Every structure is written in C-alpha cells, then in structure tokens.
Amino acid sequence: MDAHAAAPPRWGAWADARGRVDFGLWAPDAQRVELLLGDGSAHAMRPTGDGYHALALDCSAGTRYRYRIDGGEPMPDPASRWQPDDVHGASAVLPADGHRWRNAGWQGRPWAEAVIYELHVGACGGYAGVSAQLPQLAAMGITAIELMPLAEFPGRRNWGYDGVMPYAPESAYGHPDQLKALVDQAHGLGLMVLLDVVYNHFGPDGNYLGRCAPQFFRHDVPTPWGAAIDFRRPQVREFFLANARMWLHEYRFDGLRLDAVHAIVPASFLDVLREDIRSALPPRRHVHLVLENEHNQASLLQRGYTAQWNDDYHNALHVLLTGEREGYYAAFADDPAGHLARVLAEGFAFQGQADHAGRRRGEPSAALPPDRFVVFAQNHDQVGNRALGERLAVLVSPARLRAALALTALVPMIPLFFMGEPWGARAPFLFFTDLAPPLDEAVREGRRREFAHFSAFADPARRAAIPDPNDEATFRASRCDIADAAAGDGARWREWFGTLLAMRREVLVPTLERARSCGAQVLAPAAVVATWRLDDGRRWQLAVNFGAAPVALPAFPGRIVYSENIAFDGTPSDGLELPPDGLLARLAEAGPA
Incomplete structure (x- = not known):
C-alpha cells in the first residue's frame, strides 16, 4: 500500500499494527470533545486546528466508543469503520490486520474486459452468501461484480441508499473482514469488485454529522433528500476523499460507481475526487470510476472518469420492449428506435436538446469511445422503482428478452446485468427498508403517492396493494437464489447466456x-x-x-x-x-x- 493511502485521515478511528488508535472528529463549534470508551472512561480530545479534535490511545480490537460534545448526549462516530450495534449503537475499533490477503499481487483488469453483474448483498445472503456465488459467476463469464451500497444503514435490510455511516460496511451482512475476504476471493477467481457509493446525500435516520458539524450541510441548495452536503468546505471534501481511498486501498475494491453525481454541488468536487484517487494509485493498478449522472456530462468522461451508466440506452430499449410511456419513459416515447439508434452511434440520446417537458440535458458525446458507456436492460433502479418490482422476464416474452439481452451483451459498450438475469430469474426486486416509526409509515405512504399519477395505480385500492417496503416479506420476496441456475429453465438460460459472453470475449474484448x-x-x-x-x-x-x-x-x-x-x-x-x-x-x- 502506498504512503498516501496509509496515512490516517482526520475523521474516524484508525488502528495501527501495534494497537495504537488515532481518533479524529470534526466539530468546529465544540468547546470540549470527549472520547467515551466502553469501560466507562472518558478522555478529553485535543483541538488540532480547522475544527478537528484528535486523540491517540492504545485500544484492543472491538473496543466500543462514542463521542460527547460539550457535555451533550453521547453519539457514535459519523466516520465509524465498524458499527456492530446498528446506527445508534456504539462504534467499535476495527483492527488493522484482521484479514491477511492471499491475492496481494492483484492489479485489476482493463476496463475493456468488464462484464458487470450488479447485486444486492443482503438479497444474496450477506458477505458469506455472495462469496459462495463467486465461482459460479466467474464460470458464466462475468468479470466484475458490482455491490449495491454497503454504508451502515438503519435496521437489518435496505437497498443501501439510506446509508448514514459511509466508512462502516453494513453489519447485518457480516464483519468487515468478511467483506475483505469476499474481495480477496473474487480476485483469486479473476473477478473485479466494484462498489456503489453514495456521496450526494445521507439517509433519514442515524445521521449524526449535523450534531457534530452543522457546517457539513448547506440549506440554500435543496435536494430530494433534504439539505445539500457542503462540498465547498475542505473538511467535508476530506470526509469523502478519505472514504474513497479507504475502499480502494484497505478493502482493495477495483472501482467505484458514484451514485447520482448530478446532486453534488459544486460539481468541481468530482474533479477533485478523480485527481485525488488517481494520484494515490500505483502506476500499473486498474481502478475504474463510473458515474450515474442524469445531466449526461460527457466532459467528465473526457476529463478522466472511466464511464457512465447509460440510462438513455435502457429507457429507449424499455419503451421498445414493453410499450410503456409513463414516468421517465415519456421522454423516449416519441421515437424510441431513433433514441436507441443515437445511443448506439453516439453514446447519449440526450446531448443538449430538450426532452418532452422542455428540459435540456446532456452534452455532445459522439467523440467518446463506446466503452465510456455502461449499458443494461435492467438494474436495481429500473426493476425496483416499479411499484411491483417486476423484471422483464415477467413483462415480455422469452424471445423478446433474449434479443434485448443479446443486444446488451454484444454492443461494443460495457454491459451490466442485474442479479438473476443470467438465468432468467422471475422473482421481483422490490423496494425494501427496515425503518422505525414514524419513518416506516412515511415511506410506505410516500411510495404509494409516488405511483398515484400512473394509470395502473389511479385506483386507491390498487395503490394500497403496493408492497409495504417495511414488511420483511417484501425483502424476502426480493431475494435471489443462484441455485435456480442449476436446473430446468434456469440452466438453459445460463447455458445460453454463456454463449453470449463467449462471443463477446472472442470478438469484442480484444478489439474494444x-x-x-x-x-x-x-x-x-x-x-x-x-x-x-x-x-x-x-x-x-x-x-x-x-x-x-x-x-x-x-x-x-x-x-x-x-x-x-x-x-x-x-x-x-x-x-x-x-x-x-x-x-x-x-x-x-x-x-x-
């Protein structure tokens, strides 16, 4: 690991190999910050400038701790690296050497080789469950798995986009060292591992950053999730920069997928993040940075981001497959074949022109190579944002689905497949949470209101039948069992899928x-x-x-x-x-x- 990555950031609790732990918190308005250990002892932290407070102590692995600011209620560490008792419990010290890497020489794979399989760790049985699937995924021809967000969230189940502790891998899925073992095993099988990270907002329960540093947020820039994160402040930028370095260096992920970067203000932070990551990488290591960006900013790809999720491809394709024209499909309903043709030829369908609602979005993208675009017939959003979570396998005929997946696999862009697609899974992927009252009711009713303007759910009785996100049965229905790929239709789909990826490997990958x-x-x-x-x-x-x-x-x-x-x-x-x-x-x- 290079020196840049090894240097402890000023947020969080970082142990060295000798058991010494550096604790750091940004609390710019605090007169006194104390570190409270699980043994009942309290230790005054030292102001170090720029609003930071720090302390170094000898602590054993697993030591529980909290912070107390100016005599107030104790709180967990917003930069906790291990949160075994959920978001409101005490934080815990994570040892520096809990996992011994077997594939330490892994340098990654070139982007042109990427065939991505997106999965939800909880729906696959936690870190151990995903690990058990890796040999079969590699045998199918998958070369990269992409994990939906892992930041600690409230409760035991969540999509991951309600995370509030970005440094702590979700404890409901297993110990952080199990996550490292998963990445290590994947590398041994030749699989890259990408991580979806959320740097544009925090979830509604368990976010303590406002208590220690109100300046972390700005109220003059609204977002769908509340006050915007204030990326103008260096301490805020460092919170996320150090987080990205942690995932890439300590956990050895091969890349990050950055969620909804159009909500990051100012957008210049994205250049800062890219340069910070690149400057910390050894020269031969492959690390890939992928954007989700509603604004279709081709300039970010020209300046060094690896690729962008291409929703335009999906939306045009979906209209052609299903005939659906409501919601975000309305912008593609006028000429879906024309939009798809432009995507295949030039990257984005929307490159600055106005959509059906008169909104202009996008930048010219025809000069970009095709592998700057990640394409998919389905992903977690496009399935899970449906009221009933239906996959294409239950919306269209098998013949039509095969044609769509073949197009996705054989286009000279980077294909992404959602969990279960390689074996024709039909189980839904629903929106699920595990929130305490009153948030549970707010999310339940909010989800039903969201679909009120869709013709299929205009009837209140029909909306009432939308699965309750907080009901555990909703989560159970969304689980994806790779055992279904071993027999019957699943085995036939899997064999067919393997021929697609073999064709891609033979013709496209060497020349992409x-x-x-x-x-x-x-x-x-x-x-x-x-x-x-x-x-x-x-x-x-x-x-x-x-x-x-x-x-x-x-x-x-x-x-x-x-x-x-x-x-x-x-x-x-x-x-x-x-x-x-x-x-x-x-x-x-x-x-x-």
Missing part, C-alpha cells in the same frame, strides 16, 4: 479499446441497425427488430456470427429479413468503412 462507431439507422419504428469499426479494422454490425413485422436488412459485406430467433446457414446473405424479436450480429473483415 479503440472501437469507433460507423453510425446507426432506424429500419422501422421498432428496428435499428448499428455498425462499429473495431481496432483491428474489422466491422461489427448489430441489427434488432422489436416490431410486429419483419424488416429488410441493408447489405453488409460480412458473415452472420450470431443470431437470436433466426435460422440461417452461416453464409453471407443480402436481402435478409429480420423477423420480430430477431437479432443478428455480422462481422466483416478489414476494409473501407
């Missing part, structure tokens, strides 16, 4: 880094064709038809190498028709564009 679009066109209201020049000079073409009638394909001087729902004899064919729910992949040898 300098691949460039040759354009895309709409063939019919629900059919598109797109072509790319790979970096070995060959051309790769995908054509898909989600319409009700066959469409004629343009001539292409290559051979068919993959198809869905089409019988062919393997020879080049001009004048070929693409049937409903049909997909073709064609490959042409090097030649003029």
Whole structure:
C-alpha cells in the first residue's frame, strides 16, 4: 500500500499494527470533545486546528466508543469503520490486520474486459452468501461484480441508499473482514469488485454529522433528500476523499460507481475526487470510476472518469420492449428506435436538446469511445422503482428478452446485468427498508403517492396493494437464489447466456479499446441497425427488430456470427429479413468503412 493511502485521515478511528488508535472528529463549534470508551472512561480530545479534535490511545480490537460534545448526549462516530450495534449503537475499533490477503499481487483488469453483474448483498445472503456465488459467476463469464451500497444503514435490510455511516460496511451482512475476504476471493477467481457509493446525500435516520458539524450541510441548495452536503468546505471534501481511498486501498475494491453525481454541488468536487484517487494509485493498478449522472456530462468522461451508466440506452430499449410511456419513459416515447439508434452511434440520446417537458440535458458525446458507456436492460433502479418490482422476464416474452439481452451483451459498450438475469430469474426486486416509526409509515405512504399519477395505480385500492417496503416479506420476496441456475429453465438460460459472453470475449474484448462507431439507422419504428469499426479494422454490425413485422436488412459485406430467433446457414446473405424479436450480429473483415 502506498504512503498516501496509509496515512490516517482526520475523521474516524484508525488502528495501527501495534494497537495504537488515532481518533479524529470534526466539530468546529465544540468547546470540549470527549472520547467515551466502553469501560466507562472518558478522555478529553485535543483541538488540532480547522475544527478537528484528535486523540491517540492504545485500544484492543472491538473496543466500543462514542463521542460527547460539550457535555451533550453521547453519539457514535459519523466516520465509524465498524458499527456492530446498528446506527445508534456504539462504534467499535476495527483492527488493522484482521484479514491477511492471499491475492496481494492483484492489479485489476482493463476496463475493456468488464462484464458487470450488479447485486444486492443482503438479497444474496450477506458477505458469506455472495462469496459462495463467486465461482459460479466467474464460470458464466462475468468479470466484475458490482455491490449495491454497503454504508451502515438503519435496521437489518435496505437497498443501501439510506446509508448514514459511509466508512462502516453494513453489519447485518457480516464483519468487515468478511467483506475483505469476499474481495480477496473474487480476485483469486479473476473477478473485479466494484462498489456503489453514495456521496450526494445521507439517509433519514442515524445521521449524526449535523450534531457534530452543522457546517457539513448547506440549506440554500435543496435536494430530494433534504439539505445539500457542503462540498465547498475542505473538511467535508476530506470526509469523502478519505472514504474513497479507504475502499480502494484497505478493502482493495477495483472501482467505484458514484451514485447520482448530478446532486453534488459544486460539481468541481468530482474533479477533485478523480485527481485525488488517481494520484494515490500505483502506476500499473486498474481502478475504474463510473458515474450515474442524469445531466449526461460527457466532459467528465473526457476529463478522466472511466464511464457512465447509460440510462438513455435502457429507457429507449424499455419503451421498445414493453410499450410503456409513463414516468421517465415519456421522454423516449416519441421515437424510441431513433433514441436507441443515437445511443448506439453516439453514446447519449440526450446531448443538449430538450426532452418532452422542455428540459435540456446532456452534452455532445459522439467523440467518446463506446466503452465510456455502461449499458443494461435492467438494474436495481429500473426493476425496483416499479411499484411491483417486476423484471422483464415477467413483462415480455422469452424471445423478446433474449434479443434485448443479446443486444446488451454484444454492443461494443460495457454491459451490466442485474442479479438473476443470467438465468432468467422471475422473482421481483422490490423496494425494501427496515425503518422505525414514524419513518416506516412515511415511506410506505410516500411510495404509494409516488405511483398515484400512473394509470395502473389511479385506483386507491390498487395503490394500497403496493408492497409495504417495511414488511420483511417484501425483502424476502426480493431475494435471489443462484441455485435456480442449476436446473430446468434456469440452466438453459445460463447455458445460453454463456454463449453470449463467449462471443463477446472472442470478438469484442480484444478489439474494444479503440472501437469507433460507423453510425446507426432506424429500419422501422421498432428496428435499428448499428455498425462499429473495431481496432483491428474489422466491422461489427448489430441489427434488432422489436416490431410486429419483419424488416429488410441493408447489405453488409460480412458473415452472420450470431443470431437470436433466426435460422440461417452461416453464409453471407443480402436481402435478409429480420423477423420480430430477431437479432443478428455480422462481422466483416478489414476494409473501407
């Protein structure tokens, strides 16, 4: 580990190998800050400037502690690295050497090799449950797993976006050292591990930052989650910079997915974060930084972020697959095939033009290489934000779903699959929480109000049937069992999925880094064709038809190498028709564009 990563930050409790622990808290208005240990002892902390208070003590692993500010009520550490008794319990000292790494020489994998599998740790059985799945995921051809957020949240179950202690891996899933063991095991199997982090807001229960440092937040910039985080302050920036360094260096994650960065103000913090991370990395290590960004800011990708989740791809594809036009699908309902064609050719569908509501968003993205975009037919948001959490497997026919997943796997962008997709899982993924009163009722009713403007839920009785997020049965229904991939339809889907990823490995992965679009066109209201020049000079073409009638394909001087729902004899064919729910992949040898 490099010296930058090893230096203890000024937030939290950091143990060295000898059992000495450096405690640090930012409490700029405090006259007196005390460290309260589990043995009942109280220790005055020393002001160190810029509002920080610090103390170094000899403490054993697991020592419980709290802070007391100016004689007030004791509180846990907002930068706790281990929170075994939930968000309102005492914090605990995490030892520096709790896990001995077996794959210490792992340097990661190039981004071009990424095939991402997004999963919810709780729905997969905690850290131990995910670890048990890793060999099977690697055997399918997955090369990276992406964990939904792990920051300690209130209760025993949550999507993770209500986290309030970003340094503490969720204790309901297991010990922090089990998380390290999971990452270590993944590396031994050749799997990258990415982590979804939430730096734009905190959850509604258990956030103690306002008590120790009201200046952490600003009330002149509202967000959907309350007062904005004040990224103008260096102490606030360091809270998140040190957190990112912890995940990448101590836990050895291979990258971070940054949630909803459009809510981070000022956006210049994103450049600070990227530069801080890059400056702390050894030269040969692969670390990938992926954005979720409603603003489609191509400039952030041009300045060094690895990629962005491409919601435009999903939204256009979903309208073509289902015909749904409400909610965020309304912006794509006018011309879904046109939007999808632009995504395939240029990256974003919205590059500065106005949507159906007159809002302009996005920046020109055609100059970016295709691998700057992460594409998906489903993810946690697009399934779980549905009132009933339905997957595409229950919304469309198997043939249509196979065509959509084949397009996602074979496009020269970076594919992401949601847990269970490789074996055609049909269980819902619902929104679930474990909040105490009165928050439980507020979330329950808020979720039902959210769907009141959808035609399917205009009837109050229908809204009342939306699953209660706080009911444990809602969580249980959302669990995903990889055992379903071992037999019957699950095994057949898994075998089919493996052929898709084998084709991707053979044709795209070795030639992806300098691949460039040759354009895309709409063939019919629900059919598109797109072509790319790979970096070995060959051309790769995908054509898909989600319409009700066959469409004629343009001539292409290559051979068919993959198809869905089409019988062919393997020879080049001009004048070929693409049937409903049909997909073709064609490959042409090097030649003029």
